[in-house]
Amino acid sequence: MSQDVSRALDGKVMIVTGANSGIGEGIAREAAAQGAKVVIDWVSHPEATDKIIADITADGGTATGFQANVGKVDEIAKLIDFAVSTYGRLDVMVNNAGVEIGQTSADLTEDRYDFLMSINLKGAVFGTKIASDQMRKQGGGGVIINTTSVHEDWPMPSDLAYCVSKGGIRMLTRTAGVELGPYGIRVVGIGPGAIDTPINADDTPEQTAALRNAIPLGYIGKPSEMGKVACFVASDAASYITATTIFADGGLMQKPGAV
Ligand SMILES: NC(=O)c1ccc[n+]([C@@H]2O[C@H](COP(=O)([O-])OP(=O)(O)OC[C@H]3O[C@@H](n4cnc5c(N)ncnc54)[C@H](O)[C@@H]3O)[C@@H](O)[C@H]2O)c1
Numbered sequence: 001m002s003q004d005v006s007r008a009l010d011g012k013v014m015i016v017t018g019a020n021s022g023i024g025e026g027i028a029r030e031a032a033a034q035g036a037k038v039v040i041d042w043v044s045h046p047e048a049t050d051k052i053i054a055d056i057t058a059d060g061g062t063a064t065g066f067q068a069n070v071g072k073v074d075e076i077a078k079l080i081d082f083a084v085s086t087y088g089r090l091d092v093m094v095n096n097a098g099v100e101i102g103q104t105s106a107d108l109t110e111d112r113y114d115f116l117m118s119i120n121l122k123g124a125v126f127g128t129k130i131a132s133d134q135m136r137k138q139g140g141g142g143v144i145i146n147t148t149s150v151h152e153d154w155p156m157p158s159d160l161a162y163c164v165s166k167g168g169i170r171m172l173t174r175t176a177g178v179e180l181g182p183y184g185i186r187v188v189g190i191g192p193g194a195i196d197t198p199i200n201a202d203d204t205p206e207q208t209a210a211l212r213n214a215i216p217l218g219y220i221g222k223p224s225e226m227g228k229v230a231c232f233v234a235s236d237a238a239s240y241i242t243a244t245t246i247f248a249d250g251g252l253m254q255k256p257g258a259v
Contacts, residue, residue, distance in 0.1 A: 018097025022197030026223025177243025193249025
């Protein structure tokens with residue numbers, strides 16, 4: 001008998017970093033709907049975390065919040081300890097937290113570079129390391145998902161450090177995927193195109209319209225759509241996928257001359 005896709009994550013313990021807004025929220029909500037016990041990592045806006053937990057709980061799901069800055073390795077360790085002490089184990093780690101700073105090589109500064117890298121890349125590297133340490137301790141098995149971007153491959157001249165961080169996540173995913181394969185731990189990147197989230201809040205209406213026109217499917221993606229991709233990757237349906245990136249960009253990367 002085939003598995004009930006709607007409950008594909010039943011009983012799985014999942015951490016999502018940067019999960020009280022945008023794509024992380026989309027992943028947390030979808031994972032809870034598919035039966036996962038979700039730990040929502042957050043750094044600001046506790047009321048947003050509370051609202052998501054209340055919604056999930058009202059729908060019969062299981063979620064809790066934990067405040068941890070992924071730029072600090074000791075806070076990532078506390079986040080993972082919290083998930084294990086609350087729900088008994090860790091099955092899926094989603095390194096999703098990220099920031100954009102919009103600096104070119106001409107205006108890039110050391111402090112902004114360090115700020116971005118500590119969240120986008122160091123946070124994902126140590127999230128992968130500490131989560132996989134825990135998964136090995138449990139006897140192996142598990143999934144690590146890194147929210148990367150079309151910009152792991154695709155230059156964005158207006159944001160040098162962001163592209164460098166996502167290029168780094170590309171190699172994190174590939175290298176850790178190869179290292180951890182023998183332990184049954186899969187490491188997969190999800191590569192969104194343009195998604196309607198607070199990270200793009202500063203875009204002008206003209207920029208948004210240009211972006212929409214450049215997307216073959218004709219619209220800017222929704223966090224819930226990224227949630228479905230992440231949950232597919234986390235599920236047993238993706239059992240043979242590792243050390244690679246699944247792009248979900250409405251075709252954007254394949255359109256010559258797009259943005
Ligand atoms: N929206 C897009 O178009 C798009 C496209 C490709 C990739 N992404 C990636 O998706 C991920 C989520 O971004 P989003 O678009 O949902 O924007 P978002 O701003 O809603 O989400 C980013 C989240 O990270 C959190 N965060 C920031 N600093 C943190 C820290 N030090 N520790 C823990 N959490 C922290 C923020 O509070 C926020 O909840 C990012 O990695 C981003 O690079 C977004």
